[in-house]
Amino acid sequence: MTGTNRLLILGLIAAVMGCTRAAGDSAARRTGGAADEPFVAASGVAMEQMMKAMAIRPSGDVDRDFVALMVPHHESAIAMAQAELRYGKNEQLRRMAQEIVVTQQQEIAAMRMALR
Template identity: 35%
Template sequence: MNAFKRALHRPIDHRIAVVGAVTAGALVLAACGGGDDMSGMDHGSSSSASQEAGTSPAKGAFNDADVTFAQSMIVHHQQALEMSQRADGRASDQEVKTLAGQIEKAQDPEIKTMQSWLKSWGKPESPSMDHGDMGHGDGDKPGMMSEQDMKDLMAAKGRDFDRKFAEMMIEHHNGAIEMAKDEQKNGRNAAAKKLAGDVVKTQSAEVKQMQGIVDRL
């Protein structure tokens, strides 16, 4: 009888062992599969990060022309902002007022963008080696207004301000366009060259608009 019971139990034990082995194997496979999935997710994140890095000027290739473009255009944009801010309380023409606001809105974020590029590239906002030349270095930045030009603009009001602003900003914009075209030709960084293209397109349109203002006033 005991032998009979053992005979009955043996297949059951065997089946339990088989089931246990299958279950353990399934768990191992699930764990491996989960590891593969997590690994895939990690690779996806790395790929995404790489793609983001690829579009970031900080991670992309750059050369001296890119650095010079950013450093010079920051100073150039800052003066354009200063000129535009002076329209408040001085300009009388509504189109001039609107245009000044548009210039501020467009160029202030671009300044911040270029500052972030230089920081991530490990470059100064303005080359320390060039500090000795800053007094006459504006000649390296086409279209920059002199200190006297800025004083004359500040002293003007109404229609006189409107005309001076438009005429000066035409010259200023043409200088920026020249710098941007140089970046398009000699730069290496994709984002910097794209910004240069945006400058050429936007400021060329504004030059035409301001020429119309000058002709009208």
């Protein structure tokens, strides 16, 4: 793996981890009994699962590593969008969440097919 490719992968991991920490920090400040508690819990589970799945050892194949990182990222987006569909009230955001589910599933399938 070239230095540039390794740097790209490490940068992607660092960016996602930074976003996850920021989201976790704001969720931790919430008090019990909040109306959005089920949504926050579902989103937190999705983020935790994503971070575990993204803890990969670089394989030396940038394309495979890219897909290995992006699939859990997309799966987490799907889980959060499904939580919005379950708990959200804003119709515009619910439509966007439904689009996210569909497009992210399509992108996962396309990335996996591209590696065949």
